[in-house]
Amino acid sequence: MKVLQLAGYKKSGKTALAQAIVARAVKRGKSCAVIKNIHGELGLTGKDDGERFLVAGAREAILFRNGLTDTLTMTEGLMDLIRKALGRYDLLIVEGFKESGLPRIWCGEKENPDEEKGVLLACFSLNPDKREPKKGEKCLKGLGEETLAAVDRLIESLPPFPAGLDCGLCGSDCLDFYCRGIGKKGRVCPVQEKEKSVTVTVNAKELTLMPFVQSLFRETVKGFLKELKGYEEGTLEITIHHQTKEDKK
Numbered sequence: 001m002k003v004l005q006l007a008g009y010k011k012s013g014k015t016a017l018a019q020a021i022v023a024r025a026v027k028r029g030k031s032c033a034v035i036k037n038i039h040g041e042l043g044l045t046g047k048d049d050g051e052r053f054l055v056a057g058a059r060e061a062i063l064f065r066n067g068l069t070d071t072l073t074m075t076e077g078l079m080d081l082i083r084k085a086l087g088r089y090d091l092l093i094v095e096g097f098k099e100s101g102l103p104r105i106w107c108g109e110k111e112n113p114d115e116e117k118g119v120l121l122a123c124f125s126l127n128p129d130k131r132e133p134k135k136g137e138k139c140l141k142g143l144g145e146e147t148l149a150a151v152d153r154l155i156e157s158l159p160p161f162p163a164g165l166d167c168g169l170c171g172s173d174c175l176d177f178y179c180r181g182i183g184k185k186g187r188v189c190p191v192q193e194k195e196k197s198v199t200v201t202v203n204a205k206e207l208t209l210m211p212f213v214q215s216l217f218r219e220t221v222k223g224f225l226k227e228l229k230g231y232e233e234g235t236l237e238i239t240i241h242h243q244t245k246e247d248k249k
Contacts (some may be wrong), residue, residue, distance in 0.1 A: 001086055002158040003178070004101035005094040013107025017095045019056045020143050024056030029205075030074055030090040033060040035081050037096030045167045059089070064096075073140060079174070083164035084114035088212060091159070103182060104208070112244045119179045155181055162189035174218065207241065 004021075006014040015036075020030045021023060034053045050061035071153050085092050094102055101118040109125055122138040124147070140147045159181035162174045169190040170177045179198040181187040200207045221238070223232050 001034065001089050001161050003082060003092045003094060003102060003161050004121075004155055004158065005097065005104035006107055006124075007096065007098045007104045007112070008107030008124075009110050011092055012110070013124060014095050014107045015052065016126060017107060017124055017151075018095050018107070019090075020148055021051050021155075022053060022058045023056040024148055024152070025091050025155075029044060031088070032058045032091045032093065033062065033085055034058050034059055034095060035062045035064060035078070035085075035097075037064050042209045053091055079164065079166075081146045082161065086161060087207070092161075103179060105154070118175075119182060121157075121182075123148070159184065160188050160189075160192075163191040165191060167191060186223065187236065 005017055008014050018036075022034065025032050034050075037051075038052065048076075050063050053061040064081065067077070077102055078094065082092065082094075094100070099117065102117040103121050105114040105122050105124050106120060107124045109127070112120065114121075120137075122140050126142065138150075138173055138188045140150055159178065161172070162177050166172050166173045172180070174189075177189065198218050200217070221236065225236065
């Protein structure tokens with residue numbers, strides 16, 4: 001799963017850009033989710049931003065305010081929400097949370113007050129006439145094809161998000177490891193690399209599994225198969241043919 005942050009002040013175009021990114025990714029067969037930091041009432045009604053993400057094709061929209069999600073359950077914060085999304089989505093958009101250290105696109109005409117936090121991938125403005133880039137800064141304007149194609153390339157440069165355990169095996173925490181892996185192919189979280197013992201493929205697309213999910217899946221399947229005649233230790237390969245509604249017609 002890749003994680004991209006869209007940061008900026010209110011009415012800076014964050015939600016419009018997130019909606020466009022989700023719709024574009026879904027068309028390519030990617031599963032998406034959005035975590036949004038809100039300052040008003042929680043809910044998914046009327047024209048709320050959460051509903052806009054769902055209409056665009058996101059499977060889930062998580063609204064966050066002062067430690068509460070839209071289900072009104074307590075959470076440890078942004079990293080806890082990211083950890084819960086691991087293995088479930090191809091792309092996770094984090095809207096808001098300016099204080100976090102994620103790779104980000106800064107939205108709006110106002111200056112980024114937290115330039116030293118995270119990695120600034122680019123700046124974005126809905127109004128092409130109101131945002132002039134600084135020296136060496138990548139500036140995206142409007143929601144046209146050129147802007148969205150540029151965002152696609154930025155997302156492609158992001159590495160898979162690590163296990164989220166902050167175990168220190170890589171020499172840093174997960175956010176720092178993730179940021180340092182931008183643009184570097186083959187950079188793998190030590191925990192995920194060590195525990196890669198189960199591969200699940202659906203329609204030729206490999207699913208991302210957290211280490212504990214791999215362990216649970218492996219031991220459950222092995223426990224069942226051990227009781228069958230002819231079972232031997234080694235590499236297991238199971239193919240399940242599931243008929244879709246179209247196949248049954």
